[in-house]
Every structure is written in structure tokens, then in C-alpha cells.
Amino acid sequence: MRSAVIVFPASNCDRDAETALRDITGRAPHMVWHAEGTFPEVDLIVLPGGFSYGDYLRAGAMAAHSPVMREVVARAGRGVPVLGICNGFQVLCEAGLLPGALMRNASLKFVGRDVHVRVETSQSLFTSRYANGAVARMPVAHGDGNYYADDATLDRLEERGQVAFRYCTPDGAVVEAGNPNGARRNIAGIFNETKTVLGLMPHPERVCDPLLGGTDGRAMFEGLVEALT
Numbered sequence: 001m002r003s004a005v006i007v008f009p010a011s012n013c014d015r016d017a018e019t020a021l022r023d024i025t026g027r028a029p030h031m032v033w034h035a036e037g038t039f040p041e042v043d044l045i046v047l048p049g050g051f052s053y054g055d056y057l058r059a060g061a062m063a064a065h066s067p068v069m070r071e072v073v074a075r076a077g078r079g080v081p082v083l084g085i086c087n088g089f090q091v092l093c094e095a096g097l098l099p100g101a102l103m104r105n106a107s108l109k110f111v112g113r114d115v116h117v118r119v120e121t122s123q124s125l126f127t128s129r130y131a132n133g134a135v136a137r138m139p140v141a142h143g144d145g146n147y148y149a150d151d152a153t154l155d156r157l158e159e160r161g162q163v164a165f166r167y168c169t170p171d172g173a174v175v176e177a178g179n180p181n182g183a184r185r186n187i188a189g190i191f192n193e194t195k196t197v198l199g200l201m202p203h204p205e206r207v208c209d210p211l212l213g214g215t216d217g218r219a220m221f222e223g224l225v226e227a228l229t
């Protein structure tokens with residue numbers, strides 16, 4: 001599986017994504033600087049976590065208008081899978097590839113800790129290696145992770161099976177106690193309509209090696225390798 005990681009000024013999880021992709025796919029991803037107009041054909045594009053452009057204006061707002069994003073949007077339109085992690089999720093919403101927005105955490109504080117998420121569907125490229133309803137432990141590290149969309153949009157996402165992950169307690173209960181940021185309906189990650197684009201606030205790439213304290217993120221990359229190789 002060939003992959004690319006898009007690197008913006010102040011991305012800071014690009015190396016984490018690179019390491020996970022190299023280990024699990026067996027091939028080094030292309031690291032693509034934001035100013036590039038194009039990049040090699042790949043099977044997966046990853047928008048990594050970080051503070052692109054210093055989170056100025058709104059997190060992800062400036063990155064969404066960087067030169068490389070025209071190419072990312074075009075390829076997403078052709079069905080090339082795109083994974084946006086944390087700041088990458090924010091960029092996907094700002095670029096219009098996913099609906100809704102990531103607002104300031106309800107606590108108004110940066111949250112950096114492990115959370116639990118429930119896998120809402122295994123029917124996707126990204127989640128095929130998880131069981132429906134599986135609970136995964138992954139870290140979050142964000143100040144703006146509070147997913148917001150209006151009721152009609154949320155209803156549509158739910159009807160079409162576009163909710164990928166919800167924050168939950170360690171035993172899988174989707175309740176306020178498991179929600180680190182106030183996200184509506186505990187939403188931690190969503191797909192586009194064709195489920196070829198996934199954005200999520202937790203960091204699966206940081207839990208792909210027991211040395212890093214967990215392996216619950218590996219299944220996402222293993223499923224992608226299986227589907228895209």
C-alpha cells in the first residue's frame with residue numbers, strides 16, 4: 001500500500017503517522033510539503049495532527065486553503081481514501097470534505113489523555129478490522145475537538161452510518177462521562193457519504209506499538225493495508 005502524509009507548517013504528528021505507516025504497510029510514506037501542487041499517486045492520504053499554521057483564524061482553516069489541498073480534494077473526489085487525524089479532521093471539515101466543525105473544548109482547556117471510543121461500524125475501509133461495538137483506547141491531545149453539526153446534519157450522519165467512533169466509558173457506555181470535549185452525541189469521528197474519507201480526533205497512529213503504551217490503533221492501518229494492497 002502506497003501512502004502520503006501531508007505536512008503543514010506546525011504539523012507535529014506527521015512523524016508519528018510516518019512511523020505507523022512504515023511499520024504496518026512495510027513502505028515509507030511520501031512526506032508531502034503543503035506548498036506542493038501535486039504528489040505521487042498513492043492509495044491513502046493522511047492529514048496528520050498538529051497545529052497547522054499555528055491554528056490561526058480557526059484550527060485547520062488556513063491549511064484547508066494551502067496549495068496541496070486542491071490536489072487532496074480532487075483525489076478525494078476520485079475516491080482516493082483520506083484519513084484526517086485530530087488537526088487533520090479539523091482540516092477536512094474546513095475544506096468541506098466532511099460536514100460540521102470542531103469547536104473549542106467545552107471545558108475551554110486543552111485535553112491530553114487517553115480516551116475510549118466505541119467503533120460504530122466495521123463497514124468501512126478504516127474499521128473493517130474492528131468488531132462492531134468494539135471499544136478502543138486511544139490518546140487525545142486537542143483544544144478544539146468539540147464536534148458540532150446541526151440536528152439535521154447529525155440525523156443524516158446517523159441514518160447513513162457515517163458516525164465512525166463515539167466517545168465512551170471503558171466498558172463501552174456512550175455517556176457524558178466518557179466525552180472529553182463536549183462533542184455532540186459523543187461523536188469522535190465521522191465518514192463522508194462514500195466512507196472513503198474519515199476524520200477523527202483521537203490518535204490511532206500513536207497506539208500502534210506496545211512500546212507506546214497501546215496497540216488499539218493498529219487495526220485501522222491493518223484494515224487499510226488489507227483493503228488497499
Ligand SMILES: NC(=O)CC[C@H](N)C(=O)O
Nearest residue numbers: 049050086087142143144
Ligand atoms: N494534536 C492535534 O492535532 C492538535 C489539534 C488542534 N490544533 C487543537 O489543539 O485542537
